Amino acid sequence: MKSPQAPLVSVRGLAIRLGPHDVLRNVDLDIAAGEIVTIVGPNGSGKSTLLRAIIGAIEPRAGTVTLRPGVRLGYVPQKLQIDPTLPINVARFLNLPTRRPAADIAEALHTAGLPDLQKRPMSALSGGQFQRVLLARALLEKPDLLLLDEPTQGLDQQGSAAFYQQIEEVRARLGCAILMVSHELHVVMSASDRVICLNGHVCCHGTPEVVASAPEYRALFGTGTKGALALYRHTHDHGHDHDHPQPDHHHEDHAI
Numbered sequence: 476m477k478s479p480q481a482p483l484v485s486v487r488g489l490a491i492r493l494g495p496h497d498v499l500r501n502v503d504l505d506i507a508a509g510e511i512v513t514i515v516g517p518n519g520s521g522k523s524t525l526l527r528a529i530i531g532a533i534e535p536r537a538g539t540v541t542l543r544p545g546v547r548l549g550y551v552p553q554k555l556q557i558d559p560t561l562p563i564n565v566a567r568f569l570n571l572p573t574r575r576p577a578a579d580i581a582e583a584l585h586t587a588g589l590p591d592l593q594k595r596p597m598s599a600l601s602g603g604q605f606q607r608v609l610l611a612r613a614l615l616e617k618p619d620l621l622l623l624d625e626p627t628q629g630l631d632q633q634g635s636a637a638f639y640q641q642i643e644e645v646r647a648r649l650g651c652a653i654l655m656v657s658h659e660l661h662v663v664m665s666a667s668d669r670v671i672c673l674n675g676h677v678c679c680h681g682t683p684e685v686v687a688s689a690p691e692y693r694a695l696f697g698t699g700t701k702g703a704l705a706l707y708r709h710t711h712d713h714g715h716d717h718d719h720p721q722p723d724h725h726h727e728d729h730a731i
């Protein structure tokens with residue numbers, strides 16, 4: 476029987492092959508309750524694949540993904556295409572595939588930062604509103620761990636920053652952990668307790684500042700985002716950081 480302190484998810488020695496590609500190898504990762512962890516990495520580095528392995532959508536070639544018993548996951552995929560000619564409003568969308576109590580839907584939309592949009596057609600939403608509806612849909616699962624795959628794709632920098640602040644709100648309100656993938660290092664890092672830099676394997680990890688100055692990270696991304704990182708870092712005033720030890724920078728082959 477695992478203790479309540481066991482990680483929500485524990486990944487060990489994960490290797491994944493898709494077609495001819497060895498997409499992931501030797502990935503170790505733990506996500507603790509309530510922490511916000513961001514995965515960064517170049518295109519094709521296996522970020523989406525790692526999330527999909529965690530939700531059980533992809534079989535590992537080697538290694539294990541262990542979820543704490545009873546843990547609930549909410550997943551926001553990278554892409555969700557909705558036929559724009561389909562006459563479906565927000566409330567109806569959130570009732571698919573399972574009908575939900577209206578109060579639950581209203582609460583999820585509120586937590587996602589979107590009150591009073593239930594009757595709006597999905598096709599009439601802005602990019603930021605659409606992402607928040609997807610977030611609300613994941614929140615309906617009352618997740619212990621929320622997995623977000625590039626949730627701000629297509630949003631401008633201001634929209635992205637606002638979305639990540641909403642994510643912190645969600646964590647503060649629901650206490651769920653969040654594992655998200657992002658390209659926008661300079662924006663997203665400010666909302667993260669820990670950052671994992673992935674390139675088929677874990678290149679480096681640690682606090683945003685530690686990763687931003689790690690040689691492995693700089694080799695992949697250069698040094699150009701440091702100023703923007705400082706710009707978007709905002710003050711944490713609700714004390715949660717103290718509950719989550721922030722590991723120092725480690726090299727690959729160490730458990731995270």
Ligand SMILES: Nc1ncnc2c1ncn2[C@@H]1O[C@H](COP(=O)(O)OP(=O)(O)OP(=O)(O)O)[C@@H](O)[C@H]1O
Pocket residue numbers: 493494495496498516517518519520521522523524525
């Ligand atoms: N079903 C598949 N069959 C074969 N190869 C695949 C499949 N899905 C993904 N891949 C390959 O696996 C690699 C990792 O893909 P993945 O989508 O996990 O990367 P990513 O880091 O999320 O990339 P991006 O930042 O571009 O979204 C890529 O080279 C991709 O082409």
